Structures are given as structure tokens and as C-alpha cells.
Amino acid sequence: MELIFCKWVSVFLFSCWLIFSVGHSVEGLHGNSRVRAVNLGGWLVVEGWIKPSLFEDIPNGDMLDGTQVQLKSVTLHKYISAQNGGGMNVSVDRDNPLEWETFKLWRVSESVFQFRTAQGQFLTCSGDGDTVFATAESPSDSETFYLERNFNNRIHIKLKNGTYIQASNDSVLTADFPGTPGWDDNPATFEMVIVGKLQGDYQLANGYGHDKAKAVLKKHRNSFITVDDFDFLYRHGINTVRIPVGWWIASDANPPAPFIGGSLEALDNAFSWAQAYNIKCIIDLHAAPGSQNGMEHSASKDGTVNWQKSPEHISQTLDAIEFLASRYAVHPALLGIELLNEPAAANVSLDILVPFYKQGYKIVRKYSSTAYVIFCQRIGDADPSELYQANLSSLNTVVDLHYYNLFNRYFDNLTSLANIQFINIVRQPQIQALNSANGPLVFVGEWVNEWNVTNGSLADYQDFGRVQLDVYNAASFGWSYWTLKCEKKHWDFEWSVRNNYLQLQSGMYVSNSPRKRISRVILLLGLACIWTFLH
Numbered sequence: 001m002e003l004i005f006c007k008w009v010s011v012f013l014f015s016c017w018l019i020f021s022v023g024h025s026v027e028g029l030h031g032n033s034r035v036r037a038v039n040l041g042g043w044l045v046v047e048g049w050i051k052p053s054l055f056e057d058i059p060n061g062d063m064l065d066g067t068q069v070q071l072k073s074v075t076l077h078k079y080i081s082a083q084n085g086g087g088m089n090v091s092v093d094r095d096n097p098l099e100w101e102t103f104k105l106w107r108v109s110e111s112v113f114q115f116r117t118a119q120g121q122f123l124t125c126s127g128d129g130d131t132v133f134a135t136a137e138s139p140s141d142s143e144t145f146y147l148e149r150n151f152n153n154r155i156h157i158k159l160k161n162g163t164y165i166q167a168s169n170d171s172v173l174t175a176d177f178p179g180t181p182g183w184d185d186n187p188a189t190f191e192m193v194i195v196g197k198l199q200g201d202y203q204l205a206n207g208y209g210h211d212k213a214k215a216v217l218k219k220h221r222n223s224f225i226t227v228d229d230f231d232f233l234y235r236h237g238i239n240t241v242r243i244p245v246g247w248w249i250a251s252d253a254n255p256p257a258p259f260i261g262g263s264l265e266a267l268d269n270a271f272s273w274a275q276a277y278n279i280k281c282i283i284d285l286h287a288a289p290g291s292q293n294g295m296e297h298s299a300s301k302d303g304t305v306n307w308q309k310s311p312e313h314i315s316q317t318l319d320a321i322e323f324l325a326s327r328y329a330v331h332p333a334l335l336g337i338e339l340l341n342e343p344a345a346a347n348v349s350l351d352i353l354v355p356f357y358k359q360g361y362k363i364v365r366k367y368s369s370t371a372y373v374i375f376c377q378r379i380g381d382a383d384p385s386e387l388y389q390a391n392l393s394s395l396n397t398v399v400d401l402h403y404y405n406l407f408n409r410y411f412d413n414l415t416s417l418a419n420i421q422f423i424n425i426v427r428q429p430q431i432q433a434l435n436s437a438n439g440p441l442v443f444v445g446e447w448v449n450e451w452n453v454t455n456g457s458l459a460d461y462q463d464f465g466r467v468q469l470d471v472y473n474a475a476s477f478g479w480s481y482w483t484l485k486c487e488k489k490h491w492d493f494e495w496s497v498r499n500n501y502l503q504l505q506s507g508m509y510v511s512n513s514p515r516k517r518i519s520r521v522i523l524l525l526g527l528a529c530i531w532t533f534l535h
């Protein structure tokens, strides 16, 4: 009796142990493990700061789509201003340039541009002698200006037939400068100050023009990430890569202008290399049509966020997900598909995002019952728990959190110790809370061993890396470092590992999650029961 009882207790406890210890690992990864990934950032979705040399041969390469400029009359010493930020008249009367005085360039060619106001209208001048207004909703001939640029950032602006714009003494802009201006102080000369830039796929392709861009991107896609990198990752215990892609990959042979085909072949290569090294792939739709966050890594044209504004963008995005799911669902290296990277909380409401996530989930499930479907948190002022309250499916789903001690004024002047404490005091409880919420697993899909501390020592960086690995290891799905290679050394995973700034072995420690503790207790109880029986 006692023997049978103890046998069943042991079987029961052993089953509990299996559930608690094995049940927590990520399906598809070897052993009882979680995702330990690196992002392949700046590869199939371009970011100028990751590899500045990609942009260096563009003529007038600091005047690309989305470049923000302010223009000051050299005679009036005032800035050009769109009243109300656009939609009305234009004056040359501001001393301190702010939003109304900032224009986003749309590049037609290296010397032909359109100027977009903060509110989205374009500067327009209907012809000779006419005044410039900021009333055009979309650009055509009357909104297209020819620029001449001097070495010291002085510019002239003229109409197509050669008439120059000048700042008149009553503070309006008119197309009536007589003749051709020199570079002295005259009413047709303006000082151009560049206050913002974008360097993404849109800027690169439109800046070079199709043929040159194709050559530049072909070389980049073939050389920036290679099979050797997968060898490096494998040797350092990395079991997954997160690969950002742009929506145009779905029409790779002939993507909409100005985007350039060829990223699909590179993605295929990544899957083969991954398979050879027993590494899994997460495909991350990083750039969606219209842009979901206005940043260069969403391939935004000029910084505006338009993804959510049109049902067509959303259905094109779902088409891209369908394309990726249908192509890679059966590939043994596929671990998951992330539906949309970093939608901006200020622009993309949950009313739009949650139905999109639900549809995306269904589409992936049409092709795979096991691939993880990953929902990225909104960036800006949004609590990731909102995605747990949204009742998204919990069958192989994941919520992706991006943890940077940067990009928020809170971190500007923190000491290294305060940065480390932040990981323990703020990040750790958040991961724990979401781990134990019902629903998707938790993934720290982007983090970096960099901060806004000036001149941190090697030991400071090692401490920061260690605490991040310890805390992010507890995330139920795992983590992914941003990014594999980067011009800025501390963002560069390979550099950080080779130079010992990031010590990965701390990531190998068994994490002390409550689940692991429970599983150890159950195992001990089972052993105790067997021991009692044997004696």
C-alpha cells in the first residue's frame, strides 16, 4: 500500500517537474533553452548610423528625403516661416526657428526639391511674380523648386523657368528677383541650416537613383553579414537571429519605387547559414508601408507616420506577412515571425493595432501551427501590459519589449550605478510581472550594452552587460541583442564580445525564476519520497 502510494506520488511529482522545468523552454530550440539572439540590424533594412559609408557617394548627400532645413534671409536676418505650421501664407519674419520654420525636403534630384511644412502642406508658387504660400496638399510642378548651393550653405531658390525667389522688404517670398543673384548679401540668398536627417532605404535609393542604389545595396547585402558571422554566433552560444526586413521584400523582383529588390535572396541565404549552424531565425517586419513610427528604420520618407491612416497600408502589411509565412513556414530554421516592429504609441492606436495583430496571427497559423507569432510593444508612452489585456492568442505567441537606457531624457545624466539599478528596480519586476501574466511569452527583442554615461570604464560596461543578461535571461521567451555589427562600437555585438565589454558567460547562469525554484522543490520532494521508500 505504502509502496504503491509512494510510486504514484513519485510519478505525479515527476510529471509536475517535467511541466515546470521543460514546459518553460521555447519549442524548436535545442535542450531546455530560451532564445539568446542577436539582431541583424542595418542589413536588409538600412540605417545610416549603423553603416554611414553606404551614403557617402550620394551627390548633395546631406539633402535627402526627410532632411529638415531652416532658411534664413541674409538681408532681413529672419527665418522663413509657414504660418500655423502650414496651410496658410508664408512670411520671412522669425528670429528663432522652431517647428513652423522647419521644412522637410522631398528630393526630386540632387538639385530639385519640394518643401513640406510641419502640418504636411508644400510650399507653392504658381509662377513668375507670384507669392509663395504653404497651401498645397500634394506636390507637382508649382511645388517644385530648383536649388543652387554655395560651399558655405548659402542657397538660391528658383522656379523651373529660371526666376529666383526673393525675400521682399514686407516679409513675403516672391518669385520676382531681377536677373541672377550672386553669393553676396542679396534678397535671393538664404542661409540653410540642416537640423534633422533620415538615412534609411528610401533616402538611399532615391538619393542614388535606381541603378546606382541597386549596385550599392547588392554589395552591402552580400558583404555586411556573411556565413562567417553565423560561425561567430554559434561559437558564442547564440541560438537565434532576429532579422529585420522591409515590406517591399514581398514584391522582391519588382518592388515599388524607390525600393530595391534583392533582399529576399539575402534572407534565403541567412536561413541556409542559420540551418547549417543550428541557429533559428525570427523574421521581423521592421518597415511597414507608410511607416509605423516615422523613423529611418521604418523606411519613412520624411518622418511622418502614415501606416495607420490607410486600410491599404494595413492590408499590404498583411500581404507581406502572408508572403513571408508561406515562404518560410516549412523551413526548419524558422522560429517565429514578428508582425510589426515598434509602432508609435502617439500615432498607432490599439483600436487599429490589435485587430491587425489578430489578423496577422491567423495568417501565420494558416501556414504553421508552431511558428511563434511575435507582437511588438508600442514605443513611446505605452505600457506593454496593454498587449496582455488585449486577449491576443496565447498559443506560441510572444510580446516583444525593447529595453534601452537611452532615447529618453530620464537617462541623460544617470551614473553607471544608477543605470545598473534601473535594470534591477524597473526592468526586472516588469519582466517578472509579464512572465506570470496569462498570455504570450516575454521577449526582450532589442537591448544593447550602451548607455548615456560618458567614458564608462571596461569594468563599468562589464557590470552593465552582466546585470542586463541576468535580468533578461529570466524573460520567458528570451532576448536579442541590438545589433550584430555597427559603426558605433558599443552597439556592435561582435566588437563588444571580442573586446570583452560584453561577457556572455554570465548569460549562461541558470536563472532563478520562481518556476525554476518550484521545479527544484518538486524534484527534491520526489527524491525524498523515493529515498523514504527505499529505506
Ligand SMILES: *[C@@H]1O[C@H](CO)[C@@H](O)[C@H](O)[C@H]1NC(C)=O
Residues within 6 Å of the ligand: 083, 088, 089, 090, 091, 092, 170, 171, 172
Ligand atoms: C499671413 O496671414 C496672416 C493671417 O491672415 C496675416 O496676419 C499676416 O500679416 C500674413 N503675413 C504675410 C507676411 O502676409
Ligand SMILES: *[C@@H]1O[C@H](CO)[C@@H](O)[C@H](O)[C@H]1NC(C)=O
Residues within 6 Å of the ligand: 127, 128, 161, 162, 163
Ligand atoms: C518665366 O516665364 C514667365 C512667363 O510665364 C516670363 O514672363 C518670364 O520672363 C520667364 N522668366 C525667365 C527667367 O525666363
Ligand SMILES: *[C@@H]1O[C@H](CO)[C@@H](O)[C@H](O)[C@H]1NC(C)=O
Residues within 6 Å of the ligand: 166, 167, 168, 169, 187
Ligand atoms: C529692400 O530695401 C532695401 C533698403 O531700402 C533696398 O535696397 C532693397 O532693394 C529692397 N529690397 C526689395 C526686395 O524690395
Ligand SMILES: *[C@@H]1O[C@H](CO)[C@@H](O)[C@H](O)[C@H]1NC(C)=O
Residues within 6 Å of the ligand: 304, 305, 306, 346, 347
Ligand atoms: C504622430 O504623433 C505625434 C505626437 O502626437 C504628432 O505630433 C504627429 O503629428 C503624429 N503624426 C502623424 C502623421 O499622425
Ligand SMILES: *[C@@H]1O[C@H](CO)[C@@H](O)[C@H](O)[C@H]1NC(C)=O
Residues within 6 Å of the ligand: 389, 390, 391
Ligand atoms: C479580454 O478578456 C477578458 C476576460 O474574458 C474580458 O473581461 C476583457 O474585456 C477582454 N478584453 C478585450 C480588450 O477584449
Ligand SMILES: *[C@@H]1O[C@H](CO)[C@@H](O)[C@H](O)[C@H]1NC(C)=O
Residues within 6 Å of the ligand: 406, 407, 408, 411, 412, 413, 452
Ligand atoms: C544623451 O544625453 C544627452 C544630454 O546629456 C542628450 O542630448 C542625448 O540625446 C542623449 N542621447 C541619447 C541617445 O539618449
Ligand SMILES: *[C@@H]1O[C@H](CO)[C@@H](O)[C@H](O)[C@H]1NC(C)=O
Residues within 6 Å of the ligand: 409, 410, 412, 413
Ligand atoms: C543633463 O546634463 C546636461 C549638462 O549638464 C544639462 O544641460 C541637462 O539639462 C541635463 N538633463 C537632464 C534631463 O537633467
Ligand SMILES: *[C@@H]1O[C@H](CO)[C@@H](O)[C@H](O)[C@H]1NC(C)=O
Residues within 6 Å of the ligand: 454, 455
Ligand atoms: C572622456 O574621454 C575623452 C578622451 O579620453 C576626454 O577628452 C573627455 O574629456 C572625457 N570626458 C569626460 C566627461 O570625462
